[in-house]
Amino acid sequence: MTLKTRLIPCLDVKDGRVVKGVQFVDLIDAGDPVEAAIAYDTAGADELCFLDITASHEGRDTIFDVVARTAEHCFMPVTVGGGVRTIEDIRKLLLSGADKVAINSAAVNDPDFIARAADKFGNQCIVVSVDAKQRLSQAPGGDNRSEWEIFTHGGRNATGLDAVEFAANMVKRGAGELLVTSMDRDGTKSGFDLKLVRAITDSVSVPVVASGGVGTLDHLVEGVRDGHASAVLAASIFHFGTFTIPQAKQHLHDNGIAVRMDRAAP
Amino acid sequence: MSRVAIIDYGSGNLRSAAKAFERQAAMLDQPPEIIVTADPDIVRGANRIVLPGVGAFADCRAGLDKVAGMVDVLAERVLNYGVPFLGICVGMQLLATEGREKTVTSGLGWIPGSVVPLAPVDPGLKIPHMGWNTLQIRQSHPLLAGVPDGENGLHAYFVHSYHLQTDSPETLIATTNYGGTVTAAVGRDNIFGTQFHPEKSQALGLTLISNFLVWTP
Numbered sequence: 001m002t003l004k005t006r007l008i009p010c011l012d013v014k015d016g017r018v019v020k021g022v023q024f025v026d027l028i029d030a031g032d033p034v035e036a037a038i039a040y041d042t043a044g045a046d047e048l049c050f051l052d053i054t055a056s057h058e059g060r061d062t063i064f065d066v067v068a069r070t071a072e073h074c075f076m077p078v079t080v081g082g083g084v085r086t087i088e089d090i091r092k093l094l095l096s097g098a099d100k101v102a103i104n105s106a107a108v109n110d111p112d113f114i115a116r117a118a119d120k121f122g123n124q125c126i127v128v129s130v131d132a133k134q135r136l137s138q139a140p141g142g143d144n145r146s147e148w149e150i151f152t153h154g155g156r157n158a159t160g161l162d163a164v165e166f167a168a169n170m171v172k173r174g175a176g177e178l179l180v181t182s183m184d185r186d187g188t189k190s191g192f193d194l195k196l197v198r199a200i201t202d203s204v205s206v207p208v209v210a211s212g213g214v215g216t217l218d219h220l221v222e223g224v225r226d227g228h229a230s231a232v233l234a235a236s237i238f239h240f241g242t243f244t245i246p247q248a249k250q251h252l253h254d255n256g257i258a259v260r261m262d263r264a265a266p
Numbered sequence: 267m268s269r270v271a272i273i274d275y276g277s278g279n280l281r282s283a284a285k286a287f288e289r290q291a292a293m294l295d296q297p298p299e300i301i302v303t304a305d306p307d308i309v310r311g312a313n314r315i316v317l318p319g320v321g322a323f324a325d326c327r328a329g330l331d332k333v334a335g336m337v338d339v340l341a342e343r344v345l346n347y348g349v350p351f352l353g354i355c356v357g358m359q360l361l362a363t364e365g366r367e368k369t370v371t372s373g374l375g376w377i378p379g380s381v382v383p384l385a386p387v388d389p390g391l392k393i394p395h396m397g398w399n400t401l402q403i404r405q406s407h408p409l410l411a412g413v414p415d416g417e418n419g420l421h422a423y424f425v426h427s428y429h430l431q432t433d434s435p436e437t438l439i440a441t442t443n444y445g446g447t448v449t450a451a452v453g454r455d456n457i458f459g460t461q462f463h464p465e466k467s468q469a470l471g472l473t474l475i476s477n478f479l480v481w482t483p
Contacts, residue, residue, distance in 0.1 A: 001417060001443035003391075003424075004398045041468075046398055071282045075289075077423060077466050097281040099425075099466065122321030124394055124425045176394055176425075207392045230392055260398040260421045262469050 004260045005224050006046040006231035007248055008079075008209060009238045011036055014053050016062030018239075034069045040238070041074040043245035046260060048074065049102070049179075049233060052082035053154075064096045071097025081129055081179070090117055094125060102179050104129035105152040108159050108166075111173055118174025127177045127209075128170040131155060132163035132196055133184050148196050155183030167200045178204060179233070181212040189215025189236070197227030209233050217243055217251040224257050268298040270479065271312035275304060275329045275336065277319045277356065286465035287316070290476045298479060306335040314478065315340065315349055319356030323365030323381055323428065326356045327373070337374070345376070348456045350481050352409075355426065358459025361452065362430045377452045377459065379432040386445020394427045399442045399462075401450050401470075407439050409458050409477045410451070413470055415440070420470035422450065422462035429461055456483035 012019040017031045029035055037048055048070070052063040060083060067080055080093050081102030090101050106113050107128050118126045132148040133155060148163035167178055180200050182193035192210045201208040207230035210223035214234035223232040237243050249259045270287060274280055280302050291297040301308060309315060317340070319326045330336060343349040353361050362373040365381040373381070384395055398421035403410055414420055424442070429449045432438045439458070440451035452459045458478070464471035 001400045001402060003395065003444055004421065006397050068281065071279075072285050075282070075286050075466060075468050075471060077425075094279045095281065097279055097285075099279070099282070122325075123427070124320065124396070177396065205393055207394070207396050230397065262420050 002258045004046070004258050005252060006209075007220070007245060007252070007259065008047045008049050008231055008233040009040045009045050009245065010049040010051055010211070010233050010235045011239075012051050012053055012235065013063060013066060015056075015059040016066055019053065033066045034073065036239075037070045037078075038073050040245060041076055044249065044261065045076065045245050047077045047079065047231070049079045049081065051102075052080065054083065064092055067093060067096040067098050079127055079179075081127070087117060087120060090121060094121060100125045100127050100177065102127040102129045104131060107170060108150060108152050108161065111169060114170055114175055115173040118176070123174050123176035126175050127179050128167075128175040130163060130167050130170070130178050130180045130200065131183050132180065132193075133158075133182070134193070134196075146199055148199075151183050155186065163196065164199050164203055167204055171204045171206050175206060177207045177209065179209045179211055180229075183212065185213025186211075187236075188213050191215065191219040192223045192227055194222055194227045197223060197229055201228040207231065217248055220248055220252060221255045221257060224252070225255070268296070268313040269308075269311065270298050270300050270314040270316065271309045272300065272302045272316045272318065273304070273309060273336065274302050275326075275333050277321060277326050277329050279320075280318055283316070283318050283354070283465040286472060286475055287479070290472055291479055293476065294479060304333055304336075306333065306339040309336065310339050310343060312343070313349065315343060315351045317351070317353045317357035317360065319354065319358075319360060321356060323356060323359055323367040323373075324369055324371040326360060327365070327371050330360065340374070344457060348483065350478065350483055351457045352478050353457075353459035354465070355461060355463060358452065358461055359428065359430050361457065361459050363433075365428070367428050376457055377430065377432060377437050377454065378434060379430050379437070379452075381428050381430050383428055384426070384444065384448060388445045391445045394425055395444045395448065396425045398423055399444065401440045401442055403440045404435070405439050407451070407453060407458070408481055408483075409453070409474055410440065411477055412473050420473075421467070422460070422464075422470050423466040424450075424462045426461055430459070
């Protein structure tokens, strides 16, 4: 018996709709995140991640409905990230049916927010999004600093925080999992920033999900084998039908990585 | 109509659990009603009782105690009347004599044992034990009927940093492995508990829920 490496498709959701649409299988409504979630569930995804990129305040309530409808059909864990700023945001997402919430800016602005959230809801549902970019030059601050800096707002805002230190700090405060995204690689299909993933994975005690840059099935293997990640997350390779979840799992399996290949629910 | 009560004592999201039970209930000839409730009187009238739970042991115990009369009704129905009972995650851990998470807290004491930290021999293994793992069934049990175990068996979804170490091997129904043996399911008589989340465990979990809905201990 071995804990399996998790494969997590991620859906970007804006105003309750999948951004760019999902082009796999025979979806009646390619823009409906719930239909996409059901398709991924049936295909054997180990977990699902919704990233809410709704900009307007009014549109933000749409994610609760998406999560609630997903929970009616999908009996696998669901993580929701994007715009989670208050204890009340977390409470509403969990009550809608999310199992975990991913927190980014609020953790950067107020690290104690993570401690309060973990105290209230348990470490197991608090994921911190570590969005990192390689520094252009070694910033002042001594030799202990890593090569990466934390960014917020989808990689637009630099914070000056060291990514590896930030990750350790978040775990100390109660994060139960880290979602590590290379903002340099995100959307490039050139593979994970393996050095970044590994630097963080090897320095924290909690599971790390590697994210950002997957373009091939070998990239998934690298994230686990070389990045030491507990789970790998990808978006476009699945949405655009480049690869299916079973193909990805088979490839991981063929490369000696233990994955779950159960039959679908009766 | 027969009723299944899922106890709501402020511990996390019960929507997924309710939906999973409703889905499996609908497959029965006479579907029971699934009720999420914080009302001890409804629990008293239920034919089956489910106690979920996420977070810390002490917080869950405090939350359960805060619902006036709930612990008494549970003891009355489960221990005296033999109503089928399913504890999930911390709802299962609460069956123990005591929890040793942060502080020592009394459990319900229905399954003698203690809730202790996971201590994988390989220090590289991450805590929490989070994700999908297979089971080793130690004693066949009606709730695990149709659940293949072992390396090629079905997977259950776990998220936990502590587990229930039973005092007696007789109450240990299933285990998993994470740098050592980890308790996955406990039980005796009409009482059953899973460390994993059936409501998040797809095929394995839904099979277990179906089994629970027709279980006559």
